[in-house]
Amino acid sequence: MLTLTVDLADRSYPIYIGNGLLDDELLAKHVHGRQVMIVSNETVAPLYLQRLVNQLADFSVDTLILPDGEKYKDLDHLNLIFDALLEKRHNRTTTLIALGGGVVGDMTGFAAASYQRGVNFIQVPTTLLSQVDSSVGGKTGVNHAKGKNMIGAFHQPVAVLADTGVLASLPERELSAGLAEVIKYGLIYDQEFFNWLEQNMDRLRAQNTEALTHAIYRACQIKAEVVAQDERESGIRALLNLGHTFGHAIETAQGYGTWLHGEAVGAGMLMAADLSARCGWLSSEDVERVRSLIVAAGLPVAAPADMTPDEFKQLMSVDKKVLDGRIRLVLMRAIGDALVTEAFDSKLLNETLGAGPRLGQL
Amino acid sequence: MLTLTVDLADRSYPIYIGNGLLDDELLAKHVHGRQVMIVSNETVAPLYLQRLVNQLADFSVDTLILPDGEKYKDLDHLNLIFDALLEKRHNRTTTLIALGGGVVGDMTGFAAASYQRGVNFIQVPTTLLSQVDSSVGGKTGVNHAKGKNMIGAFHQPVAVLADTGVLASLPERELSAGLAEVIKYGLIYDQEFFNWLEQNMDRLRAQNTEALTHAIYRACQIKAEVVAQDERESGIRALLNLGHTFGHAIETAQGYGTWLHGEAVGAGMLMAADLSARCGWLSSEDVERVRSLIVAAGLPVAAPADMTPDEFKQLMSVDKKVLDGRIRLVLMRAIGDALVTEAFDSKLLNETLGAGPRLGQL
Numbered sequence: 001m002l003t004l005t006v007d008l009a010d011r012s013y014p015i016y017i018g019n020g021l022l023d024d025e026l027l028a029k030h031v032h033g034r035q036v037m038i039v040s041n042e043t044v045a046p047l048y049l050q051r052l053v054n055q056l057a058d059f060s061v062d063t064l065i066l067p068d069g070e071k072y073k074d075l076d077h078l079n080l081i082f083d084a085l086l087e088k089r090h091n092r093t094t095t096l097i098a099l100g101g102g103v104v105g106d107m108t109g110f111a112a113a114s115y116q117r118g119v120n121f122i123q124v125p126t127t128l129l130s131q132v133d134s135s136v137g138g139k140t141g142v143n144h145a146k147g148k149n150m151i152g153a154f155h156q157p158v159a160v161l162a163d164t165g166v167l168a169s170l171p172e173r174e175l176s177a178g179l180a181e182v183i184k185y186g187l188i189y190d191q192e193f194f195n196w197l198e199q200n201m202d203r204l205r206a207q208n209t210e211a212l213t214h215a216i217y218r219a220c221q222i223k224a225e226v227v228a229q230d231e232r233e234s235g236i237r238a239l240l241n242l243g244h245t246f247g248h249a250i251e252t253a254q255g256y257g258t259w260l261h262g263e264a265v266g267a268g269m270l271m272a273a274d275l276s277a278r279c280g281w282l283s284s285e286d287v288e289r290v291r292s293l294i295v296a297a298g299l300p301v302a303a304p305a306d307m308t309p310d311e312f313k314q315l316m317s318v319d320k321k322v323l324d325g326r327i328r329l330v331l332m333r334a335i336g337d338a339l340v341t342e343a344f345d346s347k348l349l350n351e352t353l354g355a356g357p358r359l360g361q362l
Numbered sequence: 363m364l365t366l367t368v369d370l371a372d373r374s375y376p377i378y379i380g381n382g383l384l385d386d387e388l389l390a391k392h393v394h395g396r397q398v399m400i401v402s403n404e405t406v407a408p409l410y411l412q413r414l415v416n417q418l419a420d421f422s423v424d425t426l427i428l429p430d431g432e433k434y435k436d437l438d439h440l441n442l443i444f445d446a447l448l449e450k451r452h453n454r455t456t457t458l459i460a461l462g463g464g465v466v467g468d469m470t471g472f473a474a475a476s477y478q479r480g481v482n483f484i485q486v487p488t489t490l491l492s493q494v495d496s497s498v499g500g501k502t503g504v505n506h507a508k509g510k511n512m513i514g515a516f517h518q519p520v521a522v523l524a525d526t527g528v529l530a531s532l533p534e535r536e537l538s539a540g541l542a543e544v545i546k547y548g549l550i551y552d553q554e555f556f557n558w559l560e561q562n563m564d565r566l567r568a569q570n571t572e573a574l575t576h577a578i579y580r581a582c583q584i585k586a587e588v589v590a591q592d593e594r595e596s597g598i599r600a601l602l603n604l605g606h607t608f609g610h611a612i613e614t615a616q617g618y619g620t621w622l623h624g625e626a627v628g629a630g631m632l633m634a635a636d637l638s639a640r641c642g643w644l645s646s647e648d649v650e651r652v653r654s655l656i657v658a659a660g661l662p663v664a665a666p667a668d669m670t671p672d673e674f675k676q677l678m679s680v681d682k683k684v685l686d687g688r689i690r691l692v693l694m695r696a697i698g699d700a701l702v703t704e705a706f707d708s709k710l711l712n713e714t715l716g717a718g719p720r721l722g723q724l
Binding site for chain 2: 075079082083086087113114115116117118139141144146147150151152153154
């Protein structure tokens, strides 16, 4: 097991990473009151809920099972958590535990941020994506019919338990989607980690515990370093959006859920690499390394064949990262060295967008 | 005009107090983006909304009028604020302005805390109660069917404009209810302010601007001092609940809205004084001074005649301030010197509860 401390002064917390943490007494150590509410979903609860409950014999434990899916991440389903907490008379010393992927984590975290103006919560992420991404940074919230993640709070967990063992039940496609975010951390921040990923991608996909533990640790560490420098997302934190502006356009164009988020980010990162090369920053050899690693992770590298540059641009310009109508993108000066910039020739962007559907081809 | 700075490090903000602030350019100075959403209610908007809009000619201003009343302080009506913000495409740099009493302030503040995980908001409280109470402390939120103020956040405004002129449209009964909270600050913290209130209660009820400005200033100053010492409400801040545990029992027993909150707090403060005297802490002369000032403010001093000690105790024990079943109360060692304690003889509490309905009699 590895332990990473996210350093945020009086809101610092540990992330534990390893195999079998669901059955570890670590969980109970981070519950400070007598009451616990575990929130999970219909897919995850049958697999793992009882193991968590077994670790909490000394506490008064209630559970709430939500339907599984991003479409339930709304105020109505958030209110089900409040209903359960009030029904069971949970007080300000209660601890909420999120057992599930990003949706369960975001909703439970926001419920914890808001219930009686803030109670403790623990994250037990069960997808690779949520282990490396939504467990760090304190972003919580729900969607609104008119926009994703529009209602929420910054609220840090008191602990995160990332059990690599639970990934065995994850569909292979979702493991790959999580790997897209892992690759991202190498690309924006750490060439050495990128090199390590090139050498270990097969072990990761085969769910070697040691490799997974290291990858999750380093990804969380990079995100934690970036977030600690910029908790409220005004500057450097924007680097975490590498590939996301292209990716969101793909997700929106294809309808949410057709492409997994990580898959769209995978294709988006290669588009960012392509544009970085057209700007003269990244060598064609490096673009090829990016392409190869994304392929090795089991991810798509070509944008959908039917997407035109105009469609891309229209969808990209409604992204939150757009200020005053100018598209800002995360691009790369080198592998491991990213920047946020508007300083690229729009003609080059057009070329990348036009090439997007063919980027998978050598 | 007086200006008070609430000192909370990087979340410090000014409270401006005086006559005519609705027509002052101060408001615009605290709007930092281009977009503004003013939230008000059906009672207040016809009186004052246009005057605020007139001050914001340089901005893109949208308005939202909610129905008036505590019963609309829920997630559904909160969502109307999110609907309006998204409909009008407000971004992270928007400023929300709450124009109204405590309900509008609490809901708008929580919307500002949650919209895109936090945007700026300005309070323009239009009742005496909200000017002295809910404008300071950062508490925002909505009610849940199973409990008041159960969902919310701590979120500080960027500025508060307390215009004494708007109190002219306030029903006299609501002015008195606000004065109950003003008296409370003297009782818990400042004997000299209590003395001043004894001498100036008639001027306050006649809405003398100078007297109102001073009273609001000093009440906010005391609350700000208490909150600054204890922003997350773990210790000294509990003193602000003087009279509230008794008062909540009265409000609940009579049905919310039958007694105004401030009226119940008025009777509750006298019960706290009575119990403090029975404990041997407060002199009977001081109890009489408390009684006289509450009467002078136009407030009831006797609990409802039909409330029995058993009913009181049952309702008081569900109060949030109760830990492990023991009733904790704010009592007084002297006028201007309060404490939170469980160290009182339950027989004496019974006597106070039994005497409650007769406390108005000399």
